[in-house]
Amino acid sequence: MNDVTRRGFLGGLAGVAGVAGLAACAGGSTAPASGGGGGQAGTAGQIEFWSNHPGTSKPVEQAIIKKFEAANTGLKVKLVDAGQNYEEVAQKFNAALAGGQLPDVVVASDVTWFNFALNKQITPIDDLLATAKVDTSDYVDALFNDYNFSDKHYALPYARSTPLFYYNKDLWKKAGLEDRGPKDWDEFKAWAPKIKAALGNGQVALEMADGSNYLDWYFQNMAWTFGGGYSKEWTPTFSDPNTIKAGQFLQGLAKDGTVKFNKSPEADFSAGLAACIMQSTGSLGGITKDAKFDVGTAFLPGDGNCPTGGAGVAIPMNISDERKANALKFIAFLTNAENTVTFTQATGYMPVRKSAVDLPAEKAFLEKNPNAKTAIDQLAKTRSQDNARVLLPGGGARIGKGLDQVAQGQDVATVFKGLDQQSQQVFDSQVKSKLPS
């Protein structure tokens, strides 16, 4: 009986394998020989695009895809829901790398792309861009260079944002301040007593996100403005006297009650509870809609010290050259001037092309939305983020925790020294050996 079962079982298996084989043939018959392996199969002419639809952009993505298909006969794009946020997309991509079907295009955030590049799982796109004759000089430099690793680019900027300084114009007026943001953090400190005097019950001068909600992203601006930063290349610089000074500045603001930390400062700000906040440009739409006062926007304090953020689109390494070429065609289309305008107007992200602002559609939009213009003007002054935050695994969470400790009164030098050590340790154990020497 045992024998019979085993034979039957094996027979069944063979049957299943046969069917799978047929299916593979049907799928791959016209694709170039790709050396087997589930990851390499794929339907000829079909581009699979894994996205989390940043900024609830699914309809916009679909519209752009439709245009792409009309312009490129023979190519079809399949939009796949690959998660609710960047982390989920990265998890799904990781699972695919372990043996599933690879997509042709995947959304990768500023924090997730590097690990894939480091492990040679997304492809450098410079040669593909050159072959396709895409003019990369039109991409906003800081945004394009965010994906630069050992002289190669690993993604094109797609849904990109920066922090913005939002202020309550009514409160500003009451405090007798000029209608603009502070030039730097010293000026803000000088303004603080005036702002506080104008505050009512339950209101606070400045609100910032806490360490679990990307304070580490916003604080980069403060650290840079004071002449410090999280790292220089791969060397952590938390213990740099200027970074420590920035930490002490933040702590000082917390101690005298000027700043309050919150899970979602934009909610308090819209409700009129905070005179000003640092928030992503992505919140502009929501804040404008919810606030019952005049919302002002300005560059972050400290001219030119604005970090970038958000996500790009990347192409997996282990797919055929033909698939890569098609994928590149699609991402170049997705991020061209016209489409970046469509996409960003619908979502609140930043146009990733320099020429985008010259398009009539964008000009009209900016005229109607002066606050959106602030964000775009600031874009020219952005700076790529420090490695210790975006390229070291767990960097954001690690720094966020340290900043929470600083905000709650722990000794800045001690906390930052700890961050130096931890960052160095992560670099040594997880990144160093994989870097090209």
Place this chain on the structure above:
Amino acid sequence: MTPPYRKHVGSGARLSNVQSTQTQVPDRSDEVTGPPAGGPPPPVGEPPHRSSGRRWEWTLAGLLLAPNLVLLIVFTYRPLIDNFRLSFTDWNISSPTISWVGFSNYIEWFTRDDTKTVVLNTVIFTVATVGISMSLGLLLALLLDQRLKGRNLVRSAIFAPFVISGAAIGIAFQFVFDPSFGLVQDVLARLGIASPDFYQQSNWALFMVTVTYIWKNLGYSFVIYLAALQGRRADLDEAAEIDGASSWTRFRRVLMPQLRPTTFFLSITVLLSSVQVFDIIYAMTRGGPVGNGTTTLVFQVYQETFVNQRAGYGATVATVMFLVLLVVTVFQVRVMDKGSRK
């Protein structure tokens, strides 16, 4: 290795686990359960004409068991073993290469500063949620077992949160606990008390997720206890009452012993689901404030594996957690077993 997802299928899977431990009571004869397929041959003394019937029985048993066994092996045991293997590596979740690091992950876990915080968070959260949701569940079940007007409505109201997704509850409860415009803040303000900042102070944050979790899961203990109460023997209670037992004595000496299997079942299922909480913490605090203010073991697994990209270390935490839960559950079974033999 699969922390966030396992939880959702968890309650069902755990139910069947417990049932299977109950069916494995040793005093059942081999005749009934039969040895597993491929085990020892049937006893020799059997009359020959029954053998083809037996054979058919075995085949049937095999056919019926196979789908479950295959699913268990593929989705439970294989990942378990895989996870164990990974805990001895430095895999970074996307690298094609893996290298063995021996026990260094375990050594790191046992010596790291944050381990103490995470374990303490897990213990406080678990003890509070299991203790409170079970006793409160029993209390409410006793109350709503009486003939009260509108009790069906109240019963549904208590059970309803259990079927809502944890992530949705986590988001909704932000409006309850928000220190500037939340419900709690409003109530406290009317009493002239300043609201604590539930999101920035570690202890309050842990309090907040614990309360939210209890609110969501209270309905489960409540419904199971209610069902047990409805199946209890009223005659015993009446007899005790006639004998002049006080209501406390009747509760302790007559009712509780009857509820023992239910309490046992709940203590295991509630404990397991509490230890595996993920959704509420993810939605409300992301393990913060101050990095690990509300980080429990399961959340640490997620954090290390998917945020810090240290799948090896994450697997180590998961393995430690698995072993601890195994010991605790075996201990629970022992204690309950001893109690029932008295």
